[in-house]
Amino acid sequence: EDKVVQSPLSLVVHEGDTVTLNCSYEVTNFRSLLWYKQEKKAPTFLFMLTSSGIEKKSGRLSSILDKKELFSILNITATQTGDSAVYLCAAGGTSYGKLTFGQGTILTVHP
Amino acid sequence: KAGVTQTPRYLIKTRGQQVTLSCSPISGHRSVSWYQQTPGQGLQFLFEYFSETQRNKGNFPGRFSGRQFSNSRSEMNVSTLELGDSALYLCASSLGLAAYQETQYFGPGTRLLVL
Numbered sequence: 001e002d003k004v005v006q007s008p009l010s011l012v013v014h015e016g017d018t019v020t021l022n023c024s025y026e027v028t029n030f031r032s033l034l035w036y037k038q039e040k041k042a043p044t045f046l047f048m049l050t051s052s053g054i055e056k057k058s059g060r061l062s063s064i065l066d067k068k069e070l071f072s073i074l075n076i077t078a079t080q081t082g083d084s085a086v087y088l089c090a091a092g093g094t095s096y097g098k099l100t101f102g103q104g105t106i107l108t109v110h111p
Numbered sequence: 112k113a114g115v116t117q118t119p120r121y122l123i124k125t126r127g128q129q130v131t132l133s134c135s136p137i138s139g140h141r142s143v144s145w146y147q148q149t150p151g152q153g154l155q156f157l158f159e160y161f162s163e164t165q166r167n168k169g170n171f172p173g174r175f176s177g178r179q180f181s182n183s184r185s186e187m188n189v190s191t192l193e194l195g196d197s198a199l200y201l202c203a204s205s206l207g208l209a210a211y212q213e214t215q216y217f218g219p220g221t222r223l224l225v226l
Contacts, residue, residue: 034214042115042201042217043154088154096166097144097159097205099215104153 002027004091006102013079014110021074021105023089033065033072034099036088043088046074079109113138115204115218123224129190132221134202136183142207143185144215145177148199157200160185161207189223197225 007022025033032050036043047056049065049072056063060079065072076083086106090099116135124130136143145157156169160179177187183204189196199222203215 032213036217042219045214045216048214090154096161097142097207097215098156098167098169099144099146099154099203100156101146101154 002091002093002100004089004100004102006087006089006105008105009103010106010108012108012110015080017079017109018075018077019079019107021076021087021089021107022071023073023102024071025089025091025100025102026070027091027093027100028095029093030067030070030091031094032092034090034092035063035072035074036090037085038088038104039085046087076107079107081109081111083107084109115202115216117200117202117218117221119221120219121222121224123226124192125226126192126194128192129188130192130223131186131188132200132202132223134185134187134204134218136185136202136204137216140204140206140216141183142205142213143179143183144203144205145185145187146201146203147171148201148220149197154201157187192225194225197223199223 004025035046047063052067060077063074086104089102142161144159148154159167179185199220201220203217205213205215
């Protein structure tokens, strides 16, 4: 059965800190790893990773995939209170339309 | 471009009733996936539709069903509601041209409460 595990489950930091969120996966015929941010509403898309070792970056957020070790990390530098959210990791294989999600990491950033 | 829309946003039902939720994908997207999100189980895949055909189904009982119309809008139906069906139901749309490596964009969800 496909499985995605995120760690830590929750994290409390202060503004300006750097955080690293972890995601490991076991998905049949793995093809893509996605990160979403959820703030009490629809998950909003952050990154999709399909190749190992290639970092994707958007502002203070970056992510990388390791297909050999079956994990991905999401880094957030210089955190702001607006980064407080649940960060979801999801993995997709060749199964139509199906993403397998992790439990999410609850990030709380204090001023 | 308008995002994914879902109606209604909130719903309260009683056990035994049935409910229909609606999802309109991003214009040009032909694939719609449905997910159930609960605090205990997280986001779980229900099913996916493309060109009015169900291509994939998750591990949910037959009380959960769906359909897709020619304009790619999709509905999901839950019959004989149980307390455990209380959840946030999310739909996501994508182009649907490949089985993988496509980003799914989520709607705001329908929050269903079963009393």
